[in-house]
Amino acid sequence: MPNATALVTLLAIIFYFYTGLRVGRARAKFGIKAPATTGHPDFERVFRVQMNTLEWMPIFLPALWLFALYVNDIGAAIVGLVWIVGRILFMTGYTEAASKRGRGFGIQAAATGILWVGALVGIIWHAAQG
Amino acid sequence: MPNATALVTLLAIIFYFYTGLRVGRARAKFGIKAPATTGHPDFERVFRVQMNTLEWMPIFLPALWLFALYVNDIGAAIVGLVWIVGRILFMTGYTEAASKRGRGFGIQAAATGILWVGALVGIIWHAAQG
Amino acid sequence: MPNATALVTLLAIIFYFYTGLRVGRARAKFGIKAPATTGHPDFERVFRVQMNTLEWMPIFLPALWLFALYVNDIGAAIVGLVWIVGRILFMTGYTEAASKRGRGFGIQAAATGILWVGALVGIIWHAAQG
Numbered sequence: 001m002p003n004a005t006a007l008v009t010l011l012a013i014i015f016y017f018y019t020g021l022r023v024g025r026a027r028a029k030f031g032i033k034a035p036a037t038t039g040h041p042d043f044e045r046v047f048r049v050q051m052n053t054l055e056w057m058p059i060f061l062p063a064l065w066l067f068a069l070y071v072n073d074i075g076a077a078i079v080g081l082v083w084i085v086g087r088i089l090f091m092t093g094y095t096e097a098a099s100k101r102g103r104g105f106g107i108q109a110a111a112t113g114i115l116w117v118g119a120l121v122g123i124i125w126h127a128a129q130g
Numbered sequence: 131m132p133n134a135t136a137l138v139t140l141l142a143i144i145f146y147f148y149t150g151l152r153v154g155r156a157r158a159k160f161g162i163k164a165p166a167t168t169g170h171p172d173f174e175r176v177f178r179v180q181m182n183t184l185e186w187m188p189i190f191l192p193a194l195w196l197f198a199l200y201v202n203d204i205g206a207a208i209v210g211l212v213w214i215v216g217r218i219l220f221m222t223g224y225t226e227a228a229s230k231r232g233r234g235f236g237i238q239a240a241a242t243g244i245l246w247v248g249a250l251v252g253i254i255w256h257a258a259q260g
Numbered sequence: 261m262p263n264a265t266a267l268v269t270l271l272a273i274i275f276y277f278y279t280g281l282r283v284g285r286a287r288a289k290f291g292i293k294a295p296a297t298t299g300h301p302d303f304e305r306v307f308r309v310q311m312n313t314l315e316w317m318p319i320f321l322p323a324l325w326l327f328a329l330y331v332n333d334i335g336a337a338i339v340g341l342v343w344i345v346g347r348i349l350f351m352t353g354y355t356e357a358a359s360k361r362g363r364g365f366g367i368q369a370a371a372t373g374i375l376w377v378g379a380l381v382g383i384i385w386h387a388a389q390g
Contacts, residue, residue, distance in 0.1 A: 001199065009192050016189065035174040038298075044295040059277055061192065116270060126261060140323070143376070147319055163358065165358060
């Protein structure tokens with residue numbers, strides 16, 4: 001069983017959960033009552049951090065697991081940790097200003113790209129060997 | 131194969147699909163034409179039910195399956211059913227008023243927490259045994 | 261290992277990623293600065309293409325994989341390709357006009373329905389045989 005990847009998956013989803021908690025706190029701070037999701041730029045950036053992380057979950061998690069199953073568990077876990085670090089930088093940057101979201105975004109995108117390409121190579125390699 | 135968890139997964143995704151159907155119906159009822167997602171509070175709460183369920187899918191499904199694979203299939207399925215019940219209460223409550231979404235939300239959050247913590251313990255236990 | 265389904269999964273997530281790239285380009289074209297997600301109908305339809313694809317990922321991917329594991333790898337992959345074709349038609353149609361999103365939507369919904377029902381039959385069949 002890919003234990004390391006399983007642990008990183010739990011880490012990734014608790015981090016993502018935390019981006020949602022921050023939206024709840026930002027609702028209170030800026031007086032944005034549910035179901036509204038707009039009304040103050042500072043709230044909207046915190047909301048977009050959660051949404052953007054949500055948007056990437058169906059790319060990151062399948063790529064992470066295909067890499068783990070077709071290439072290597074520890075390798076997947078390490079790149080998965082880099083993804084989480086990138087996501088944290090994206091969160092802290094974007095919360096300050098929309099212009100500061102680029103670096104963290106790039107790191108997590110690069111990590112996802114490595115997982116995707118690695119999984120592709122692994123699947124083709126596996127299939128070619130019958 | 132974790133048959134019970136597989137069945138509960140199909141149940142969870144058809145329930146989630148239903149929260150999307152309700153958005154389509156609410157569009158017609160309140161005259162909110164796509165691509166707009168705002169314009170009437172009653173519509174916006176129905177939309178937020180779907181969105182909030184979507185937001186939790188990448189937390190719930192991985193935690194459910196890691197619990198199933200590392201702890202127990204039937205246990206995962208039972209807690210998964212509790213999650214669906216909490217989600218139904220969240221849906222019916224939130225549709226009436228934003229203030230009535232708390233109970234169902236709490237139930238599904240508790241169920242997810244059990245799956246997450248159980249999976250964590252199971253992975254560590256499994257890894258420690260080599 | 262379900263190699264064909266794994267490949268189709270990589271295809272599906274890169275297509276979904278592309279719907280997000282288009283949102284970035286539409287932001288530039290129509291002058292919608294992050295974190296705003298409204299402001300021009302042409303932008304909002306491109307944004308809704310990404311969002312709707314995101315909304316379907318937690319239905320499509322689990323149904324695809326349960327079908328692959330409980331029924332057949334190649335069958336899952338073929339229906340998964342039909343889903344991607346439907347999604348492409350949905351994207352190109354919706355980008356032109358909200359009224360042109362129906363056909364592609366119907367194709368991808370039908371493909372998902374086949375995966376869901378097939379997985380259900382496969383799980384019950386598997387469980388009944390002990």
